[in-house]
Amino acid sequence: xxxxxxxxxxxxxxxxxxxxxxxxxxxxxxxxxxxxxxxxxxxxxxxxxxxxxxxxxxxxxxxxxxxxxxxxxxxxxxxxxxxxxxxxxxxxxxxxxxxxxxxxxxxxxxxxxxxxxxxxxxxxxxxxxxxxxxxxxxxxxxxxxxxxxxxxxxxxxxxxxxxxxxxxxxxxxxxxxxxxxxxxxxxxxxxxxxxxxxxxxxxxxxxxxxxxxxxxxxxxxxxxxxxx
Amino acid sequence: xxxxxxxxxxxxxxxxxxxxxxxxxxxxxxxxxxxxxxxxxxxxxxxxxxxxxxxxxxxxxxxxxxxxxxxxxxxxxxxxxxxxxxxxxxxxxxxxxxxxxxxxxxxxxxxxxxxxxxxxxxxxxxxxxxxxxxxxxxxxxxxxxxxxxxxxxxxxxxxxxxxxxxxxxxxxxxxxxxxxxxxxxxxxxxxxxxxxxxxxxxxxxxxxxxxxxxxxxxxxxxxxxxxxxxxxxxxxxxxxxxxxxxxxxxxxxxxxxx
Numbered sequence: 475x476x477x478x479x480x481x482x483x484x485x486x487x488x489x490x491x492x493x494x495x496x497x498x499x500x501x502x503x504x505x506x507x508x509x510x511x512x513x514x515x516x517x518x519x520x521x522x523x524x525x526x527x528x529x530x531x532x533x534x535x536x537x538x539x540x541x542x543x544x545x546x547x548x549x550x551x552x553x554x555x556x557x558x559x560x561x562x563x564x565x566x567x568x569x570x571x572x573x574x575x576x577x578x579x580x581x582x583x584x585x586x587x588x589x590x591x592x593x594x595x596x597x598x599x600x601x602x603x604x605x606x607x608x609x610x611x612x613x614x615x616x617x618x619x620x621x622x623x624x625x626x627x628x629x630x631x632x633x634x635x636x637x638x639x640x641x642x643x644x645x646x647x648x649x650x651x652x653x654x655x656x657x658x659x660x661x662x663x664x665x666x667x668x669x670x671x672x673x674x675x676x677x678x679x680x681x682x683x684x685x686x687x688x689x690x691x692x693x694x695x696x697x698x699x700x701x702x
Numbered sequence: 703x704x705x706x707x708x709x710x711x712x713x714x715x716x717x718x719x720x721x722x723x724x725x726x727x728x729x730x731x732x733x734x735x736x737x738x739x740x741x742x743x744x745x746x747x748x749x750x751x752x753x754x755x756x757x758x759x760x761x762x763x764x765x766x767x768x769x770x771x772x773x774x775x776x777x778x779x780x781x782x783x784x785x786x787x788x789x790x791x792x793x794x795x796x797x798x799x800x801x802x803x804x805x806x807x808x809x810x811x812x813x814x815x816x817x818x819x820x821x822x823x824x825x826x827x828x829x830x831x832x833x834x835x836x837x838x839x840x841x842x843x844x845x846x847x848x849x850x851x852x853x854x855x856x857x858x859x860x861x862x863x864x865x866x867x868x869x870x871x872x873x874x875x876x877x878x879x880x881x882x883x884x885x886x887x888x889x890x891x892x893x894x895x896x897x898x899x900x901x902x903x904x905x906x907x908x909x910x911x912x913x914x915x916x917x918x919x920x921x922x923x924x925x926x927x928x929x930x931x932x933x934x935x936x937x938x939x940x941x942x943x944x945x946x947x948x949x950x951x952x953x954x955x956x957x958x959x960x
Contacts (some may be wrong), residue, residue, distance in 0.1 A: 477745025
């Protein structure tokens with residue numbers, strides 16, 4: 475019995491790694507997407523809007539299957555046409571991280587865009603008037619304030635992202651939910667293992683919430699506290 | 703010098719072909735280890751079960767090395783098509799729908815279903831239980847059989863969302879019996895206290911029209927050589943007693959079926 479719990483704990487390690495790595499990808503894509511949407515240049519705006527509309531409108535599961543299996547089948551078909559016998563094998567870890575990052579990048583784009591829009595434009599104009607460049611303005615004026623506005627939405631996205639990692643078992647990664655399913659089927663006692671897994675998720679999300687709340691307090695210094 | 707995509711691809715092919723030659727003896731086998739006693743994992747994480755043992759026995763005959771790849775059931779066939787593995791040996795039934803997208807070897811097991819009723823009922827065929835209420839699992843092969851054979855004979859067939867619910871309703875007296883796979887009904891009902899007054903009746907049901915033709919090894923379409931060698935291996939383990947040994951390790955009955 476205890477062997478199964480141990481394997482689920484190991485799966486928890488994978489869950490944490492996958493979620494943190496996907497979070498980084500999604501933040502990068504979100505910042506990129508938000509800047510693109512607010513750039514005012516038509517082709518870029520259209521591109522970013524297509525991205526967020528498409529990804530937020532299609533179920534995560536479908537995107538994941540499409541990217542991973544569709545991608546591999548397509549690549550293999552291409553290789554065959556080129557007369558090669560080899561099979562391409564996409565690394566499931568990177569595929570999982572990139573897919574989840576890609577999906578949540580769309581949500582982050584909207585969160586960040588909203589946050590940037592909440593900053594009075596006069597502040598950016600003032601920064602330019604002082605002679606700051608675009609990059610300087612972004613890092614000194616926009617980013618610190620944006621974090622404050624973005625954190626509530628960001629927290630939501632992060633919690634949902636954590637739970638989405640349970641989907642990566644579809645592409646062959648053994649995260650804790652799948653391991654719990656294996657354990658419960660081998661022992662025919664589902665509740666013990668699923669409750670254990672639920673508790674692990676809860677611990678992870680609670681720690682995240684605590685950390686994010688501290689971060690939010692730090693970034694809200696000097697403003698009236700939002701009541702939590 | 704121009705170095706196009708085609709050249710790069712063929713270079714890549716050469717390099718990987720060299721690797722491929724060394725690893726040729728491997729046969730990547732997909733399993734979903736959530737189906738005890740056919741495929742499941744021991745506490746220390748080793749795949750085990752009837753399917754796994756059969757796979758190893760087949761690999762031995764084919765002189766290849768089985769490498770097990772764990773895959774969730776929902777993406778079993780996509781994974782095969784994406785060439786993540788070569789075959790699926792995970793209790794996959796040969797059905798009409800699946801045959802459209804993958805090839806199957808000959809079956810390596812086929813457990814029959816049976817009608818299960820209270821012990822005192824005299825069952826001599828569908829007509830003998832006219833008017834009785836029989837519960838079946840919705841969307842199952844047993845439902846197909848019950849709708850095709852029992853219902854025309856005047857039996858009241860009731861589909862359920864889960865086989866467990868059928869057992870609950872038999873227990874509460876709302877149903878007279880069920881049609882189920884003998885391994886399922888044996889482990890899930892007949893061996894339990896609430897099933898002590900019930901028994902399997904009539905002949906084992908194998909009718910392919912309803913029940914398909916058993917469980918086989920699935921592979922990508924058009925691999926004639928692989929299919930032939932898997933079929934030969936199945937024949938070989940049937941002939942030399944390996945199959946019987948594995949069968950008896952897990953089951954009291956012969957699961958190869960008819």
